[in-house]
Amino acid sequence: MISLKGLTKRYGDRLAVDDLTLELRPGKVTGFLGPNGAGKSTTMRLVLGLDRPTAGTALVGGVPYHRIENPLRTVGALLDARAVHPGRSGHAHLTALARSNGIPVRRVGEVLEAVGMTDAARRRAGALSLGMSQRLGIAAALLGDPEVLMFDEPVNGLDPDGVRWVRGLMRSLAAEGRTVFVSSHLMSEMQLTADHLVVIGKGRLLVDAPLADVIASSSMTAVVVRTPHAADLADRLRAAGLTVKRLAENELEVAGATIEQVGDLAYEAGARLHELRTRQASLEQVYQELTSGSVEYGAAA
Numbered sequence: 001m002i003s004l005k006g007l008t009k010r011y012g013d014r015l016a017v018d019d020l021t022l023e024l025r026p027g028k029v030t031g032f033l034g035p036n037g038a039g040k041s042t043t044m045r046l047v048l049g050l051d052r053p054t055a056g057t058a059l060v061g062g063v064p065y066h067r068i069e070n071p072l073r074t075v076g077a078l079l080d081a082r083a084v085h086p087g088r089s090g091h092a093h094l095t096a097l098a099r100s101n102g103i104p105v106r107r108v109g110e111v112l113e114a115v116g117m118t119d120a121a122r123r124r125a126g127a128l129s130l131g132m133s134q135r136l137g138i139a140a141a142l143l144g145d146p147e148v149l150m151f152d153e154p155v156n157g158l159d160p161d162g163v164r165w166v167r168g169l170m171r172s173l174a175a176e177g178r179t180v181f182v183s184s185h186l187m188s189e190m191q192l193t194a195d196h197l198v199v200i201g202k203g204r205l206l207v208d209a210p211l212a213d214v215i216a217s218s219s220m221t222a223v224v225v226r227t228p229h230a231a232d233l234a235d236r237l238r239a240a241g242l243t244v245k246r247l248a249e250n251e252l253e254v255a256g257a258t259i260e261q262v263g264d265l266a267y268e269a270g271a272r273l274h275e276l277r278t279r280q281a282s283l284e285q286v287y288q289e290l291t292s293g294s295v296e297y298g299a300a301a
């Protein structure tokens, strides 16, 4: 479990992280979203003790990172895949990490196999593609078999097979009861991977909720109903206080209602239905709604 309480980081007059309070629970993949510069990497760095908070605390399993004995056995992280000495092989890098963290060296072979890098592990890290570097970074995060895992944009540079592999890995790590915290800008991928979402903008918490709730509460999620009695049904739905849009002669879109509500009201209105379905918003759409006021770095048009 990761607990943030009033976590704040100021760089000069810029608030990179602004009073974040949240708990990341085990057994779930928590997606960490926010526009460029929102403070995601800074938050992860604070959790890992790579930066000191200006105020507040970040705890892993109830203690600050610097007080964890053998930290790699408690929390594994991939922050910057290129942060490996370029002249060192992946194998040598992992072996050094294992030795300095009291981890049996046999784990090196295990994690290299788990990330599909057994063959490339003897090559210089500097000669690896971005995708292979990401895999090596993930291997390092898994090395200590930790309960808590943090990944900053792990699918960056991966091909479609690699992206699918990361998704499966995150899901299986969470299914094993671990806390998985992962940032990404790929909304479609996050929608398939995350159970829970934390969204920040300009350092501030915008959302901390299950993915399904975030999608359901979006104004883009609506009930669509097809009926030969569209006009009468629209009147009935509006009388019940719902917002109705006529999509076509026989088709209505109802916002802010459950499918059961619309079905019941149609029954009461005596309207025959030819179709009744929920049109779910995509995470991409929801994300845009959520962050529209928090984008700092955008193109002019």
Ligand SMILES: Nc1ncnc2c1ncn2[C@@H]1O[C@H](COP(=O)(O)OP(=O)(O)OP(=O)(O)O)[C@@H](O)[C@H]1O
Pocket: 011, 014, 015, 016, 034, 035, 036, 037, 038, 039, 040, 041, 042, 043
């Ligand atoms: N060492 C630093 N010194 C000064 N400012 C910093 C430093 N690190 C981060 N910042 C600033 O803090 C803010 C948050 O940056 P951060 O990298 O955490 O955002 P992010 O959400 O990870 O962005 P991205 O999606 O682009 O990776 C930015 O405005 C950034 O310029």
